[in-house]
Amino acid sequence: MSLKTFPKGGVHPEENKLSANAAIEIIEPQEKGLYAIPVSQHIGAPAKVVVKKNDVVKVGTLLAQSGGFVSANIHSSVSGKVKKIDVVTDSSGYKREAVIIQADGEDAWEESIVRSEELISEITASADEIKKKVSEFGIVGLGGATFPAHVKLAVPDGEKAEYLMINGVECEPYLTSDHRMMLEKGEEIMVGIRILMKALGVSKAMIGIENNKPDAIANMEKIASKYEGISVHPLKVQYPQGGEKQLIAALIGREVPSGKLPIHVGCVVQNVGTAFAVYEAIQKNKPMLERVVTLTGKSVANPGNYMVRMGTPIEQLVAKSGGLPEDTGKIISGGPMMGKAIASTEVPVTKGTSGVLIMKQDESKRGEMNPCIRCAKCVSVCPAGLEPFLLMTLGEKRLWERAEQEDTMDCIECGSCSFVCPSDRPLLDYIRLDKSKVIENRRKNSSK
Amino acid sequence: MKLTLSPSPHIHSGNSMTKVMWTVVIAMLPALLVSVYYFGLGAIKVTAVAVAASVFFEWAITKYLLQKDNTIMDGSAIITGMLLAFNLPSNLPISIIIIGALVAIGIGKMSFGGLGNNPFNPALVGRVFLLISFPVHMTSWPVPEVMNFAIDATTGATPLGVMGEGLRNGETVSQIMDKLPTLLDMATGAIGGSLGEVSAIALILGGLYMLWKKVITWHIPVSMLLSAAVLSGILNLVNPDIYAGPGFHLLTGGMLLGAIFMATDMVTSPMTPKGQIFFGVGIGLLTIIIRTWGAYPEGVSFAILLMNGWTPLINRYMKPKRFGK
Numbered sequence A: 001m002s003l004k005t006f007p008k009g010g011v012h013p014e015e016n017k018l019s020a021n022a023a024i025e026i027i028e029p030q031e032k033g034l035y036a037i038p039v040s041q042h043i044g045a046p047a048k049v050v051v052k053k054n055d056v057v058k059v060g061t062l063l064a065q066s067g068g069f070v071s072a073n074i075h076s077s078v079s080g081k082v083k084k085i086d087v088v089t090d091s092s093g094y095k096r097e098a099v100i101i102q103a104d105g106e107d108a109w110e111e112s113i114v115r116s117e118e119l120i121s122e123i124t125a126s127a128d129e130i131k132k133k134v135s136e137f138g139i140v141g142l143g144g145a146t147f148p149a150h151v152k153l154a155v156p157d158g159e160k161a162e163y164l165m166i167n168g169v170e171c172e173p174y175l176t177s178d179h180r181m182m183l184e185k186g187e188e189i190m191v192g193i194r195i196l197m198k199a200l201g202v203s204k205a206m207i208g209i210e211n212n213k214p215d216a217i218a219n220m221e222k223i224a225s226k227y228e229g230i231s232v233h234p235l236k237v238q239y240p241q242g243g244e245k246q247l248i249a250a251l252i253g254r255e256v257p258s259g260k261l262p263i264h265v266g267c268v269v270q271n272v273g274t275a276f277a278v279y280e281a282i283q284k285n286k287p288m289l290e291r292v293v294t295l296t297g298k299s300v301a302n303p304g305n306y307m308v309r310m311g312t313p314i315e316q317l318v319a320k321s322g323g324l325p326e327d328t329g330k331i332i333s334g335g336p337m338m339g340k341a342i343a344s345t346e347v348p349v350t351k352g353t354s355g356v357l358i359m360k361q362d363e364s365k366r367g368e369m370n371p372c373i374r375c376a377k378c379v380s381v382c383p384a385g386l387e388p389f390l391l392m393t394l395g396e397k398r399l400w401e402r403a404e405q406e407d408t409m410d411c412i413e414c415g416s417c418s419f420v421c422p423s424d425r426p427l428l429d430y431i432r433l434d435k436s437k438v439i440e441n442r443r444k445n446s447s448k
Numbered sequence B: 001m002k003l004t005l006s007p008s009p010h011i012h013s014g015n016s017m018t019k020v021m022w023t024v025v026i027a028m029l030p031a032l033l034v035s036v037y038y039f040g041l042g043a044i045k046v047t048a049v050a051v052a053a054s055v056f057f058e059w060a061i062t063k064y065l066l067q068k069d070n071t072i073m074d075g076s077a078i079i080t081g082m083l084l085a086f087n088l089p090s091n092l093p094i095s096i097i098i099i100g101a102l103v104a105i106g107i108g109k110m111s112f113g114g115l116g117n118n119p120f121n122p123a124l125v126g127r128v129f130l131l132i133s134f135p136v137h138m139t140s141w142p143v144p145e146v147m148n149f150a151i152d153a154t155t156g157a158t159p160l161g162v163m164g165e166g167l168r169n170g171e172t173v174s175q176i177m178d179k180l181p182t183l184l185d186m187a188t189g190a191i192g193g194s195l196g197e198v199s200a201i202a203l204i205l206g207g208l209y210m211l212w213k214k215v216i217t218w219h220i221p222v223s224m225l226l227s228a229a230v231l232s233g234i235l236n237l238v239n240p241d242i243y244a245g246p247g248f249h250l251l252t253g254g255m256l257l258g259a260i261f262m263a264t265d266m267v268t269s270p271m272t273p274k275g276q277i278f279f280g281v282g283i284g285l286l287t288i289i290i291r292t293w294g295a296y297p298e299g300v301s302f303a304i305l306l307m308n309g310w311t312p313l314i315n316r317y318m319k320p321k322r323f324g325k
Helices: A127-136 A149-153 A177-184 A186-200 A214-224 A244-252 A272-284 A314-320 A377-381 A388-396 A400-405 A416-420 A427-447 B017-039 B041-066 B076-086 B094-107 B122-133 B159-168 B173-179 B183-188 B200-212 B219-238 B246-251 B255-262 B273-293 B300-317
Strands: A034-038 A062-065 A080-089 A095-103 A163-167 A204-210 A230-235 A267-271 A290-296 A304-309 A328-333 A340-342 A355-360
Touching: A034 A080, A127 A149, A127 A186, A127 A272, A149 A186, A149 A267, A163 A186, A163 A244, A163 A272, A177 A186, A177 A214, A177 A272, A177 A290, A186 A204, A186 A214, A186 A230, A186 A267, A186 A272, A204 A214, A204 A244, A214 A230, A230 A244, A244 A267, A267 A272, A272 A290, A290 A314, A304 A314, A314 A355, A377 A388, A377 A416, A388 A400, A388 A427, A400 A427, A416 A427, B017 B041, B017 B076, B017 B200, B017 B255, B041 B076, B041 B094, B076 B094, B076 B122, B076 B255, B094 B122, B122 B300, B159 B173, B183 B200, B183 B246, B200 B255, B219 B246, B219 B255, B219 B273, B246 B255, B246 B273, B255 B273, B255 B300, B273 B300
Parallel strands: A163 A204, A163 A267, A204 A230, A290 A355
Antiparallel strands: A034 A095, A080 A095, A290 A304, A328 A340, A328 A355
């Protein structure tokens, strides 16, 4: 039986799901701990701070207001006092504005939030109420891209939602937070899926899960069997199966046109973690203030999955897993294919932190670059059908218009090309350069 | 603690140029062994000189003319040397082999900027230059004698040569085929020809090895051989007396060597499956056309070089299908 997959390209790196069997552990907020909550944890405009120094906050208190349509609210994840509004270096490597809170150790929550763990299956909210709450509670995509969820739920005029796709693929090596969520919070995720279906007015939801998680597939199939219209689809283990466009092509064979959004082919895609957060938002009035983060790596003593509050320094996760190994050469926020290398463990966990990967010194350096031997491996693995070798040459020669013609903007930056190049050429680096120059030129041209 | 901050991706498949090169060298070993078996000392001499000269010229040109870091460790000069040797008769004088290596490496490769930049297959550039400059030496083929370690081997014409000559004298194909070694002999290597082209089985083994290691794909060899078989098959049906059939054409001359090792050269072939099929078909058809109506009995080298010239244009127009377009 051949599994569904996307039409072309992709690679199969070593899976290294070292933490797949580690049940989610909760990391409680530390008394007197400092929690830096950045006001930009999402795609779009940063949120605007609405609290000031010395304000007393509880868990769930609004700290910063959404800065526009494509933006999100930011809530406190600990109770305590606002120490200051400052800039901190987040996982992007840039200094960003953040609300620094000194935790009081009480862990006092806003009264409106339902704290009981009991499953609330019945959905009483209307579609509009759902969309309002998703926006109010700062729900953004937890797959890593952090796209504001309410924007996806606001179907534009002229488009119609036909399918809700739920992304349980987790195609990046090492990461297992979605896997554990599907095993341990499957019922809640299913309610979240039904809530999203109601908000979109769709009767069909498809859950895609990569075939290397048979226990999660079985669990979700069992739970989905109780409901009409929700189906589970095991997918081929091929990176980047979890890319939004790849997932849609694999599940229903439709290719989202270049430059357009999934809604154009009738789909809205949400991560399983996001579905869980939607459940908590609608049924328990809980804003997005914590998430599961995988801490892993070949040299880590106890790789694990941790439910941790936003703003927690990554250092706490590292300590829980046995401490930072001596031979560490690189710390990555995210997975090894698309994650960002960070400079210190003081970086706070944010909505986009799906995992932290520790690499040894001998794993951390690239090989030396050699000339292109025109082997065409990069062409054969590109899921977008591009020619990375050409885009790199165009970047080296600064031919940005030609790069735009060669569809460099379609690149999803999955990294398959650089991964596979026998000459260790930095293909993706140049493609990112091409894209930034094309955007710059478009901006210049539109302002003329 | 020193942390590396580099952009994603942070892992690599482990593919390397060196691995690719060595896979090709290993794939050539069966054909090399067969050539030593049938051509003895001559085969060893030609291969050793071709490889040593190629490596020497690449080193010397890189160091003294280009003044860049030396690149001989990537193994590509060794491969060019071996492929050049495979295209030569085992009794070629050493001086001519050295000239061939100089042209292959110096003109065929380094003048364009070294590895990855040459538009034409360097070994073929060397071979064709030698063919045109030293036509007598380049068309006297030692007769295969098992484990022949004598210095002077007896020479005779290759099957293609016999066919070409015979047709010009008005003999029919079947009359000529009776005089030639059987197709089985042609498959195993007991025929006259250049070092590398004689044993179909050894070449195919090497090809399968490279396919398994994913260093080449099936598109070029299959499209080249199929189109050559189809064209020669059609001609043979139209007039079996003057047009030899696919069996003859596929097993003689440089057809298999060309399909498996020369046309598949990554640097000089197209970058997409569509483009590669177009390329392979072009070579197959041109080979038969040149063999049938051209002045030379052998057409593979010219066919490949001609299609090498088309490759940039093929790459320009035969692009992969963009997702979502």
